[in-house]
Amino acid sequence: MKIQEILKKEKVSIDPIKELLHQEVSKIIENKVNFVIEHPAEESHGDYATNVAMALAGVLKENPLEIAQNIAKKINLPDLLEKVEAIAPGFINFKIKNDYYISELENILEQKEDYGTFELAEDKKIMLEFGQPNTHKAFTVGHIKGTISGLSVCKLFENLGYEVVKTNYYGDIGMHTAKTTWGVQQKGLLEDFESWDKHKKMEFITEAYVYATQAFDENEKAIRKINIDIYQKNKTEATELYERIKKMSLEHQKAIFADLGVAYDKQYPESQVYESAKKIVEENSKKIFVESQGAIIYEGEKDGLVTWVMKTSEDNPTYLAKDIALGYQKFEDYPDLFLNLTLTGVEQVDHFKAVIKILETLDEKFKDKYFHTSFGWLLMNGKKTSSRSGKNIKGTDILEESLKVARTKIAELKDYDTEKKEEISRVVALAGLKFLILSHDFNKDVNYDPEKFVDFEGYSGPYILYAYVRAQAILRKSKSLEIRLPSDLEMNEWELSLLKWLTRYPQKTYQSGVEVAPYTMCNYLYELAQRFNTFYANCPVIKASEEEKAIRLALSEGTAQVLKNGLTLLGIETIEEM
RNA sequence: GUCCCCGUAGUUCAAUGGAUAGAACAAGAGUUUUCUAAUCUCUCGAUGUAGGUUCGAUUCCUACCGGGGGCACCA
Numbered sequence: 001m002k003i004q005e006i007l008k009k010e011k012v013s014i015d016p017i018k019e020l021l022h023q024e025v026s027k028i029i030e031n032k033v034n035f036v037i038e039h040p041a042e043e044s045h046g047d048y049a050t051n052v053a054m055a056l057a058g059v060l061k062e063n064p065l066e067i068a069q070n071i072a073k074k075i076n077l078p079d080l081l082e083k084v085e086a087i088a089p090g091f092i093n094f095k096i097k098n099d100y101y102i103s104e105l106e107n108i109l110e111q112k113e114d115y116g117t118f119e120l121a122e123d124k125k126i127m128l129e130f131g132q133p134n135t136h137k138a139f140t141v142g143h144i145k146g147t148i149s150g151l152s153v154c155k156l157f158e159n160l161g162y163e164v165v166k167t168n169y170y171g172d173i174g175m176h177t178a179k180t181t182w183g184v185q186q187k188g189l190l191e192d193f194e195s196w197d198k199h200k201k202m203e204f205i206t207e208a209y210v211y212a213t214q215a216f217d218e219n220e221k222a223i224r225k226i227n228i229d230i231y232q233k234n235k236t237e238a239t240e241l242y243e244r245i246k247k248m249s250l251e252h253q254k255a256i257f258a259d260l261g262v263a264y265d266k267q268y269p270e271s272q273v274y275e276s277a278k279k280i281v282e283e284n285s286k287k288i289f290v291e292s293q294g295a296i297i298y299e300g301e302k303d304g305l306v307t308w309v310m311k312t313s314e315d316n317p318t319y320l321a322k323d324i325a326l327g328y329q330k331f332e333d334y335p336d337l338f339l340n341l342t343l344t345g346v347e348q349v350d351h352f353k354a355v356i357k358i359l360e361t362l363d364e365k366f367k368d369k370y371f372h373t374s375f376g377w378l379l380m381n382g383k384k385t386s387s388r389s390g391k392n393i394k395g396t397d398i399l400e401e402s403l404k405v406a407r408t409k410i411a412e413l414k415d416y417d418t419e420k421k422e423e424i425s426r427v428v429a430l431a432g433l434k435f436l437i438l439s440h441d442f443n444k445d446v447n448y449d450p451e452k453f454v455d456f457e458g459y460s461g462p463y464i465l466y467a468y469v470r471a472q473a474i475l476r477k478s479k480s481l482e483i484r485l486p487s488d489l490e491m492n493e494w495e496l497s498l499l500k501w502l503t504r505y506p507q508k509t510y511q512s513g514v515e516v517a518p519y520t521m522c523n524y525l526y527e528l529a530q531r532f533n534t535f536y537a538n539c540p541v542i543k544a545s546e547e548e549k550a551i552r553l554a555l556s557e558g559t560a561q562v563l564k565n566g567l568t569l570l571g572i573e574t575i576e577e578m
Numbered sequence: 579g580u581c582c583c584c585g586u587a588g589u590u591c592a593a594u595g596g597a598u599a600g601a602a603c604a605a606g607a608g609u610u611u612u613c614u615a616a617u618c619u620c621u622c623g624a625u626g627u628a629g630g631u632u633c634g635a636u637u638c639c640u641a642c643c644g645g646g647g648g649c650a651c652c653a
Contacts, residue, residue: 042597051596054633064633089633091597134653175652270653295651305649306581312651319653349582350648376583377646384646413616428616440591443583445646447590449603456616458602459591466616474613511594523592526601537609537618556613578616 003341003371007160007514012118014510018048020080021094025052028074031059039504046085046093047500053090064090098496102485104503108558116506116565120161124338127165127330128154131257131264132344134171135249136180136242138206139256141378142345144395145446148437149375149518150343151262151571156513156521159569165334168264169326170253172246173271174319176209178227179216181242183208186215198252199396205245206394224314231274231316256395260430261571268329270322277317277325280362281310288361300354303361308354323355324362327370339369341516346374346443373516376445378437398453402429405453410578424578428462429454431572435461438570439522459526461572464563467529467536469578471560474541476576478553489551494535498555501531505562509569518570525566532559 013019021037035052053068060067068086075084075092083095108115130150133143154164171177187208193201216223226238233239257264281289281296289296294313298320300306310321317325330340342352352372359366377384380393406429410421432454439459440446448454456462491499504524512520541552564574 036594036596038594038596040597041593041600045597049597051634054596058633087597089597137653171653173653179652293650297650300649304581307650309651314651316651318651322653345647346583347647348653351653353582374583409616414614441584444591445584449590452603455590455603458616460602460616462616463602466614470614470617477613515594519592523601530601533617534619536613540613542613577614 001368003339003373004515006339006368007516010120010160012120012161012510015507017080017096017100020077021048021050024075024077025050025071028071029056031056033059040091040093043497043500045087045091046083047096048094050092051090053086053092057090068092098489098491101496101499101503102489105499105554105558106485108502108561109554112561113565113568115561116509117159118161118510123163124161125163125165125334125336126157127167127266127334127337127340128157128343129167129169129340130343131168131262132170133253134176135246135253136172136177136205137209139202139253139395141393141395141398144256144260144398145375145378145437146343146345147257147260147262148434148571149442151260152434152438152518152569153341153343153516155569155571156509156516156518159509160513162338165266165337166262166264167266167268167330169268170270172269173230173274175223175227177230177242177246178223179212180205180209180245181226181230181238182219182223183212184241184245185238187211198248198255201248202252205249228314256399259399261573266333268326273322273325273329274317276328277321278311278315280325280328281317281321284362288358298354298358300357303357305354305357306350308351320351320354323351324358327355327359327366331365331369337369339371341371341373343373343375346376348372349374373442375442376440379445379447380450382447398433402433402454405429405456406432409456414578416577420577424575427573427575428456428465428578431461431465431567432456433461434570434572435464435522438518441517441519462578464525464529464567465572465574465578467532468560468563468567468574469576470536471532471556471563472576474556475553475560478542478549485550485554491551492539494538495551495555498531498535498559501528502555502558502562505566509566512569521566521569525563525570528559528563528566
């Protein structure tokens, strides 16, 4: 089962109008047939539409348009509906009265940051594992992407009503740690090393890893010796150095996570599951694992997968075995977990198929509880930027780069004082980077142009922030914030278009959450910002008449609120000026 | 070889099986005595190929073509 199917099972009220219309139509038709109530893509067709007549036409062998007309005549919801229309080839279109939208706007203004949140019938806890950097290797752009994506998924799940345990599983053991330790030994640490900036320290460590990788073949024996010492916790010069590097690296990681707005609830070092991984493999060898060429393997072919090594002939559990042990550890620490979702790059898809299959085979309790979702690469001009190629682009580089672009942009546009400029640049840069990463379907790669780096115009984070800033400026400058909305209010096309889109927010947050798809929220917010900007260009607020002013102020406040709520779900902060 | 993901304007992305396939960027034209022009308005332009299921397919199925990723002791 997919995680999306599990999440969709929870009964929450998403769109009362849709439910009401579905009920009404069901009452009228005599045959049982599957049909949907949906928002027509073309808004002039109405607010909702149903394909029920076309579905019935197949069963009844009658003209779908006539069926539609007959049903339309019988629909009786005078308080809600302004118009019901049957249209070729057989759609029934519903136009909702403006009163409904006005009352929904009042809900936004009243509920504020709670607008669009859901509550579950009972408390349920989800663990989300994301980030997963290595301690003795660079924090890559992939880790940045994973961290930003994971944070957003956490917020979306929380919005659905789940309690989320944010978890980081970091790689502090294995060959890479031995390579780096050996590399640092060879290069030697300078005397003033401790006084270096943590990013500079990490850069040195990353270089040592690259150096060791290149020199691996000639120095394999020495490096493997260090690896064993680390695994066996032997006290040597090398393992002391290993510990020192680990400590520095964790500080570096913590700083990056903090910059991105992430504070983990639970940390799992890979070294911590090493022993139990070994034990699990040993206890189950002969049962579901078998010995082969001195190693212990899982023959995945019988489950439609491939063969994976669980324990090497050197007696070390592989990362697959460690992930199995981690699964047990998570459910031991949180026995009441509703489910676990691990978020990683696409290269681990097959690995996690094995993890999940093995966990479910070992223990029933993992059935429909353990899930994996992957995200595509962050590419520069269609090419990978990751570590093995000569020119490494690290996670900190793209953070730095986006900040630089934001600073330049603001310097040429505005004249704020230095401190303010810096704060605006920080928020705008992160908005740009986060939106870039989150605005794509997880299954697809994200491609960026290093010249522009992140967009500040069009479909971008800053565009949405800008709409928020404009709405805030209106609210700041309007003296009277008293908002009274008569129910027989007349609205022009721009006001109505904005208002209708505002009220879609709850459905979109729901969809975005259950489908584990932040990009759906990105699309929604962009459309909202667009509609607000069009409204802004066509409908002056402060200079409007008293009647106009009431609805326009309310719309500005509602837009600001919903933009803020939605951006929060993406992990993007708002600012009042930019 | 095999398994998985992806093929939509020149480029980057949308489109719960529905109505005329939407945006943004780039290109061209306009827009600022008016709440912040990081805005707004207009023009140009696309579903890899061949079948199938369906009243209806960008969406589902099959084959092929193209791109990416995984597949034994690294994680």
